[in-house]
């Protein structure tokens with residue numbers, strides 16, 4: 041598809057996974073994502089700080105369907121929506137958030153916990169504007185990005201998510217966008233402070249090893265109708281043969297020489 045033209049030649053010939061158009065392995069990759077988080081193998085680190093999240097809801101710009109997921113983008117021209125603390129040495133600016141989900145409730149998340157899939161996973165993407173002048177540069181650097189992962193489980197209706205769900209029919213097709221001018225994504229983050237953290241990568245091209253992952257231990261609850269709303273989106277543009285946007289998660293990657301730390305005992 042169009043995305044591959046901007047990958048270096050070496051990546052063109054990689055086996056891509058039928059479920060999700062991402063290479064299965066990256067040559068020389070030692071910190072790829074997603075991974076299975078084996079709870080009993082994670083190591084409690086008492087020096088991990090609480091994660092401090094301060095988002096300004098008016099930095100919200102629009103929702104768009106980029107042909108991989110639907111994402112909500114933020115004005116990151118100043119330090120108005122930021123995270124600091126946790127495993128991070130600098131503060132990071134919110135750039136966008138998006139989701140990954142399955143065709144059915146049995147799978148959909150990118151990370152797993154003790155080999156259990158959740159039906160969906162939220163990623164809030166932040167970049168290190170203290171050290172790097174642009175987001176594009178941060179994407180290429182080991183400490184450039186910080187992504188908060190939140191699992192979604194089937195349960196009660198989620199009020200905050202519903203405002204997003206109500207806007208999805210307007211971005212059904214790839215490359216459609218609508219204005220979305222006030223939204224506070226902290227309503228999608230569990231209040232429980234517990235998280236795991238590890239050094240990883242983007243889970244879509246360019247798959248760069250630039251992400252400090254912060255995976256919340258507690259999932260948020262959403263109902264069946266809200267998950268179904270994700271599944272009515274399309275990978276395809278208006279006029280193309282319709283392909284439902286489902287199973288947009290990358291297969292699990294090897295842990296290799298990494299330790300997952302926990303902020304809790």
Ligand SMILES: CCN[C@H]1CN(CCOC)S(=O)(=O)c2sc(S(N)(=O)=O)cc21
Pocket residue numbers: 106108135136163165176179185187241242243244245246
């Ligand atoms: C479909 C394209 N997705 C990526 C786009 N970006 C990277 C390239 O930009 C120039 S990004 O940094 O916004 C992220 S974060 C992310 S995940 N699933 O690991 O959280 C994937 C992407």
Ligand SMILES: [Zn+2]
Pocket residue numbers: 138139140163243
């Ligand atoms: Zn993601």
